[in-house]
Amino acid sequence: MRLPRSLLVGAGVLLGVSALAYAAVSPVRVFVNGVDLGPAAQGRVIDGQVMVPIRAVAEALGAEVRWEPGESCVYITTKGAAEAPKEAAPAPAKKKEITVYITKTGSKYHRLGCRYLSKSSIPISLEDAKARGYEPCSVCGTVE
Ligand SMILES: [Zn+2]
DSSP, X not given: OOOXXXXXXXXXXXXXXHHHHHHHHOOBOOEETTEEOOGGGOBEEETTEXXXXXXXXXXXXXXXXXXXXXXXXXXXXXXXXXXXXXXHTTGXXXXXXXXXXXXXXXXXXXXXXXXXXXXXXXEEEHHHHHHTTOEEOTTTOOOO
């Protein structure tokens, strides 16, 4: 069945008008943490799904957005994810301080609760204890 040309044109115009009218009556405003992102992030309901401009929304959330047209892919990188390797790098350099205990007269360092600490118990970092020539106690074991 062939439709008359005038009818096709008429339908096209009608669709165009209804789509515009629909967009005009139901714009979707996007708020991030209570802040209206404005017209740049305004979305629409299409086929029952809320469609919003991903760049405006993601950037408002502090993320970086990269559009690769060749792949038809949107890459969203959050700041936390981007900084994670940088934060992880210095961590091994900063040694976790381990506290051991020495006595007034002994030459050993001990774990908390060792029976040799009953008379005196002086907290010291493991690093300092080793630097001062203290050795691990044979009773409470090596602290590492
Ligand atoms: Zn000990």
